Amino acid sequence: MRLATVPYSIPALILLLTQCVNLSFTQAAPKQTINIAYLTQEQVIPAPLSNLDPFVKDKGVIGAELGIDDDNTTGEFTGQQFNLKKFIVPLDGNVVDTFTKEISPHFQYVVVNLPAQPLNQLADLPAAKPLLLFDVGTRDDALRNEECRRNVLHILPSRAMRADALAQYMMKKRWTQWFLVVGSNPEDRLYAEAIKRAAKRFGMKIVAEKAWEHTYDARRTVQSDVAVFTQTEDPYDVLVVADEQGQFGEYLDYRTWIPRPVMGTQGLIATPWHKTHEQWGAVQIQHRFLEKAGRWMEEEDYGAYLAVRAVGEAATRTQSHESRSLKDYLFSDAFALNGYTGTPLSFRSWDNQLRQPVLLAAPRSLVAVAPIDGFLHPKTELDTLGYDQPESHCHWDK
Amino acid sequence: MKQKALKCFLMLALTASAQAETVFVTLEKDNALAVVDPIAGKLIKTVPIGQRPRGIFVSPDNKFLYIATSDENTIKIIDATTFKELGKLPSGKDPETFALNPAGDRLYVSNEDDSLVTVIDVAKKKVLKQIKVGVEPEGITVSPDNKWLISVSETTNMVHWINTKTNTIEANTLVDPRPRAASFTADSQQLWVTSEMAGTLMILDSQTKQIIKTIGFEVQGVTRDKIQPVGVVIDKERNRAYVALGPANRVAVVNAKTFEVEKILLVGQRVWNLAFSPDQKRLYTTNGTSNDISLIDLDTQTVTKSVGVGTYPWGVAVKP
Numbered sequence A: 001m002r003l004a005t006v007p008y009s010i011p012a013l014i015l016l017l018t019q020c021v022n023l024s025f026t027q028a029a030p031k032q033t034i035n036i037a038y039l040t041q042e043q044v045i046p047a048p049l050s051n052l053d054p055f056v057k058d059k060g061v062i063g064a065e066l067g068i069d070d071d072n073t074t075g076e077f078t079g080q081q082f083n084l085k086k087f088i089v090p091l092d093g094n095v096v097d098t099f100t101k102e103i104s105p106h107f108q109y110v111v112v113n114l115p116a117q118p119l120n121q122l123a124d125l126p127a128a129k130p131l132l133l134f135d136v137g138t139r140d141d142a143l144r145n146e147e148c149r150r151n152v153l154h155i156l157p158s159r160a161m162r163a164d165a166l167a168q169y170m171m172k173k174r175w176t177q178w179f180l181v182v183g184s185n186p187e188d189r190l191y192a193e194a195i196k197r198a199a200k201r202f203g204m205k206i207v208a209e210k211a212w213e214h215t216y217d218a219r220r221t222v223q224s225d226v227a228v229f230t231q232t233e234d235p236y237d238v239l240v241v242a243d244e245q246g247q248f249g250e251y252l253d254y255r256t257w258i259p260r261p262v263m264g265t266q267g268l269i270a271t272p273w274h275k276t277h278e279q280w281g282a283v284q285i286q287h288r289f290l291e292k293a294g295r296w297m298e299e300e301d302y303g304a305y306l307a308v309r310a311v312g313e314a315a316t317r318t319q320s321h322e323s324r325s326l327k328d329y330l331f332s333d334a335f336a337l338n339g340y341t342g343t344p345l346s347f348r349s350w351d352n353q354l355r356q357p358v359l360l361a362a363p364r365s366l367v368a369v370a371p372i373d374g375f376l377h378p379k380t381e382l383d384t385l386g387y388d389q390p391e392s393h394c395h396w397d398k
Numbered sequence B: 001m002k003q004k005a006l007k008c009f010l011m012l013a014l015t016a017s018a019q020a021e022t023v024f025v026t027l028e029k030d031n032a033l034a035v036v037d038p039i040a041g042k043l044i045k046t047v048p049i050g051q052r053p054r055g056i057f058v059s060p061d062n063k064f065l066y067i068a069t070s071d072e073n074t075i076k077i078i079d080a081t082t083f084k085e086l087g088k089l090p091s092g093k094d095p096e097t098f099a100l101n102p103a104g105d106r107l108y109v110s111n112e113d114d115s116l117v118t119v120i121d122v123a124k125k126k127v128l129k130q131i132k133v134g135v136e137p138e139g140i141t142v143s144p145d146n147k148w149l150i151s152v153s154e155t156t157n158m159v160h161w162i163n164t165k166t167n168t169i170e171a172n173t174l175v176d177p178r179p180r181a182a183s184f185t186a187d188s189q190q191l192w193v194t195s196e197m198a199g200t201l202m203i204l205d206s207q208t209k210q211i212i213k214t215i216g217f218e219v220q221g222v223t224r225d226k227i228q229p230v231g232v233v234i235d236k237e238r239n240r241a242y243v244a245l246g247p248a249n250r251v252a253v254v255n256a257k258t259f260e261v262e263k264i265l266l267v268g269q270r271v272w273n274l275a276f277s278p279d280q281k282r283l284y285t286t287n288g289t290s291n292d293i294s295l296i297d298l299d300t301q302t303v304t305k306s307v308g309v310g311t312y313p314w315g316v317a318v319k320p
Helices: A009-020 A061-078 A095-103 A116-123 A159-173 A186-201 A222-229 A282-293 A299-318 A323-330 B002-019
Strands: A032-041 A080-089 A109-113 A132-135 A152-154 A177-182 A205-211 A238-242 A262-264 A268-271 A358-362 A365-370 B022-027 B032-037 B042-048 B053-058 B064-069 B074-079 B085-089 B095-100 B106-111 B116-121 B126-132 B137-142 B148-153 B158-163 B168-174 B179-184 B190-195 B200-205 B211-216 B232-234 B240-244 B250-255 B261-266 B271-276 B282-287 B292-297 B302-308 B313-319
Touching (some): A032 A061, A032 A095, A061 A080, A061 A282, A061 A299, A061 B158, A061 B168, A095 A116, A116 A132, A132 A299, A132 A323, A159 A186, A159 A268, A159 A358, A159 A365, A186 A205, A299 A323, B022 B053, B064 B095, B106 B137, B106 B148, B137 B179, B137 B190, B148 B179, B148 B190, B158 B179, B179 B232, B190 B232, B232 B271, B250 B271, B261 B302, B271 B313
Parallel strands (some): A032 A080, A032 A109, A109 A132, A177 A205, A177 A238, A238 A262, A262 A268, B053 B313
Antiparallel strands (some): A268 A358, A358 A365, B022 B032, B022 B313, B032 B042, B053 B064, B064 B074, B095 B106, B106 B116, B137 B148, B148 B158, B158 B168, B190 B200, B200 B211, B232 B240, B240 B250, B250 B261, B271 B282
C-alpha cells in the first residue's frame, strides 16, 4: 500500500493533534528522551586530485551534531532531551553487525551515511522494519524508484533532481544543445542517465556524447587532449560533464576546442548546499557550522542536519518519541522543515524523497536556485525536480 | 528675478515637505539610508550610514534614528534631521532586528548567531543583560503596556515571553515553523506572529500565551510555498492588520476582529517590512528585490505609488 492512498483522516488528525499540543510551556515538563543513531563507515582516502581541497573525513557527522544542538535548544523549552550516538564502523568492520547488535535494539531513528548497497541491506533486515532510516549519503535514483524501501527516507536530492535543476536553468538561458562527457565509473553513467532524462523532459538536445578515457593527470597531456576531445561534428552550447569523483572534470574548462561553459559535476554544479549560499538565513547556519567544524558545511553535513532536525521537529510538534507518530507527522501536511533555502521542505509520499530546492553554484558564486521561475506545477514547484508522482517507479513492496 | 522666484519656490517646497511625514528606509546593499517624502512620492536623498544597515527605529521624541549596521556589530544613534552620527550602542554581534520600549530608554536586540537577546540602557549606552533564547532569534517587540518583551526564534520555532522587569523568560509558546515577526495590538491583549515556512499568521492571547487563531493565505496564481509572511502591523483601533507576504509580492489585509482575509494587494518583489504613517492613513512597505517601497492608501486600500529607493530596502520607519 502506498502512503498516498492512506485516507486523508491521518493528516487531518495530525493537524488536530498538533493544535492540541500547541501549548505554551511555562515550566519544564518531565523530560522525554529521543535517541538518534548516526551510522557511517570509514572510507578509503582517495588519491588527492588537487592540493586545494583537503579530504574531509568527517562529512555528515558534524551536521548531525549541529542538528542535535538545535533540537536540544528547543527541547529545553519543551521538556525533551535529544541524544545522538555516533557509530563509525572501521574500514574492515561490518555495518550489519554494528546495526543489529548496537543500533536496532536501542534506536528508532538512524541517520545513515552509507552507499546504496549497504543501505538497502540494512533496510531489509527484519530488525530495521519498524525503524526510520534517514539516508544522507546517496543520490541514486534507483533507491527512490524500483529499489525504494518504506523505512528509508532520502534527504539529499537524487541525480534526477540535480539534472532537472541544471536543465531548467539551461532552458531559461536557451542553451539547448548539449555535449555530454561521461567518466568511466558506474556513478558517472548514472549521472549521465539523469542528464539524458532531464534533456528529454525539458526538450534539450544532446548533440554528442563521449566517454572520457584519457589520462587523469593534469600535468601531462591534458591541454591537447581536451582540445582534441571536445571537437564535435555538431555545434553545441554547453559541455555537460558526468564525473562524480572529480577525476577529470575540472580540467575541461578553458581547454575546450570552442569556448563553451562547463556544467554538471564540475563547473556549474547542482547541489543541495554550497558555501556561496547566503540567502534565507543561510548566513546564520553557515556561521554556526563554520564555528563548530572549522570548515565549510558539505552536503552530507547538510543532509544529516536536516535529518536530525526533522526528527526534532516531529518530536516537538507531536510531543512524542514514538516512530509511528513521528512518521505520520513527517508525512502530514503540517510538516514544514526549514532548510535555509527559501521554501519549506517536506517529504514526497510516493518515494520518501525530501522535496527541496536545488542550488546551482559556480565555485565562488551562487548562480541560481531551482526550481527556476516559470517552471510551474499544480501542487508545488519543487515537484518539477526529479520523479513526480505519476513518473515514480516506487511501489512499496518492501 | 529668476533667482528670487527659485528661492521662493524652494522655500515653499521646504515648508510643504516639513509638514509632511518623512519615511526612512535602510538599504542593506547600498550601506545607506534613503529619505523619502511619501506625499510627493519622491526620494529626497540617500545618506551613507554604515555597513549593512537593517533594523531602524525613530525615538519616541522623533529626534533620533536608531539603525542597526549589522556588519559593524553596532546600533548607531543618528540625528533625525541632520543625519549626523551621535553615538553607538553596544548591540552585540550582527544586530538585525531590535525593539524599543515605549519610554524609549531600553533597547532590545536579537543576536542571531549567539541565540541571545541583548538588553541595552539607551541613556548609558550600556548592556544590562544578555538573555539566552532559542536558536536564531529574529522578531522582537515590546508590548505597549511595557509588560512583555517578545523574542521569536526562527529555528526553535518559539515565542519567548520575557518579563521586562526581571529580564527573564516566563513562558514559551511553540508556533508554526520559522516564525519571523511579532506585533502586539495597541491594547497589548494580542500578539500577532507570522510563520514564513508554514505561510501562516498566528494570533496569540497575551493572558493564556496560547494561539487563538491561525490564518492561512491564498493568492491566485501563486503556489503555497511562495507565500511567506514576514512583517505584520495592526492598526490602533484593531480594525485591520496588514501582513507582508514576502516572495508572493503581496500585502494581505486582515480584518482584526473577524480574522478574515479581506483583500490581497500587489506591491513590489519580496515585500518584507511595513510601517504606518503617524495618522495611520497610509502604509509603507519595503520591497527587497525590486528596490522600491510601495505606498498604500488605507482609506481606499489601494497601492497608490511606488518609489525607487536603492538596493535591498530592508527596514522602514516614519517620522511625523
